[in-house]
Amino acid sequence: MSGPHRLSSVELDAATLPAATAEIEHERRVAIFDLVEKNSFEPVGAEGGPYQLKLSLQDNRLVFDITATEFTRTYAISLTPLKRVVKDYLLICDSYYEALRGSSASQIESVDMGRRGLHNEGAEQLETRLEGKIVVDHETSRRLFTLLCALYRRG
Template sequence: MTDQRLASVDLDEATLPSATAEIEHERRVAIFDLVEKNVFTPEGADAGPYGLKLSLQDNRLVFDITGIDFARTYALSLTPLKSVLKDYLMICDSYYEALRGSSASQIEAVDMGRRGLHNEGAELLKARLDGKIEIDHETARRLFTLVCALYRRG
């Protein structure tokens, strides 16, 4: 096996919820971070790198993966992720609000909760991809960030 990583990530614009300029920026940063460093090995693939197109369809997160002599699509229900997605996005809003006027200890407490939920979401996503796509913890974190950016509405 060679070059087991993502070389590109695209979002299906037709399936994305409307977004503010801030959310669009979050999406671009999440894609950049994911492509910059990742471990990504689809089951049954021999050689990368891979391209990934993500979309939201019928309450599913759809992974369209292409590579050298490889193409596969996986659709994961968002239902198991919805609770952690909603909680994570809510605590992110609290974190940004805290940055505008809370004490350092309050900001740190909210940030610890935010990081904990981020890790929980990453591990849940990694478990949902088990047997389909092998990823490491950091790639799972970056993918979860992108899923949040996809899920968040403007």
């Protein structure tokens, strides 16, 4: 996506993240690629981007270090309000992958509907947590939630 309010890069602060398997590292890279590929990201008070984002986990907070030409901001949001939906989403993702291995099409569809519902709920909660700090559209919020879940996943 082009335009002044978008992310051009996303970096993870590996020192603050839980240890990850090769599979989880791959999930993180894919989530970053999807986010950078298409997003709408506007820090409040910024004149325009593109923006570089560095994410870290510090004291149960997701920290957004944002830079652009003549703009630098750091925002930290508590993850406590998101903890339940992240945990539920990761559990249903595990159920979904298990269902893919041997369940009927209707069972897979049911689990997938629940997975998508939790994903939307998490994205909405994340968007609410960012209010007054960063304006994102729904699809960007969904991609950020996907990345947050990939950060939480442990090997």
